[in-house]
Amino acid sequence: MATSKEFTKDVLDAYGARNVRVRAMFGEYGLYCEDKFVGVICDNTLLLKVTEQGDSFAPHLEKESPYPGAKEHLVIPVEKFSDAEWMHELLDLTWAALPDRKPKKTLTGETPHD
Template sequence: MSSQQKTVDYILEQSADAGTMTAKKMFGEYGLYCDGKIMALVCDDQLYVKPTQAGRDYLGEVTDGSPFPGAKPYFLIEGDRWDDADWLAGLVKTTADDLPAPKPKKAKKG
């Protein structure tokens, strides 16, 4: 089952204060980016945040989940937590700040 665009739009809207939020469709699901860093996935209308130590400290009690079979565990963020925009933006910013900058893409040979 794939995620609904309205779910992704809501998460982006709620976490907008974290930075420049974007989403990219990936195999019927979505990758969420904050300031150019992929920091979460939306799969089956559930939010999975990349695990970082800063994110773990922010969350306190963590629920692990796998966004798809064979994936490493992510932090599963329950839907009722999305309604608190300040809290969600804080988690997104904390996580993004703790992740390394994306590697520059190599130029294609033409």
């Protein structure tokens, strides 16, 4: 089952004014916070990348892979969408624990800022 646009709107609404966006990818959606890839939305389910900090904050959350062969992600229950403080705390912990994006290289092998 594919994710509905209504569900992606619900996810974005749960994060309110945060710099969170979704991007269509492979029939589902990637979730980005300040241009850092933090999770996916698959089959009307929000899945955040597993980090030690996020796992410690919410050890009760189930984990599942968004697709066969993928690493497990934290499954965020829809019931938590209305708890802005909890949603923001988990997102902040996840975002901070993930590495920064590496600059893309151009065809010459240089980064755009070299």
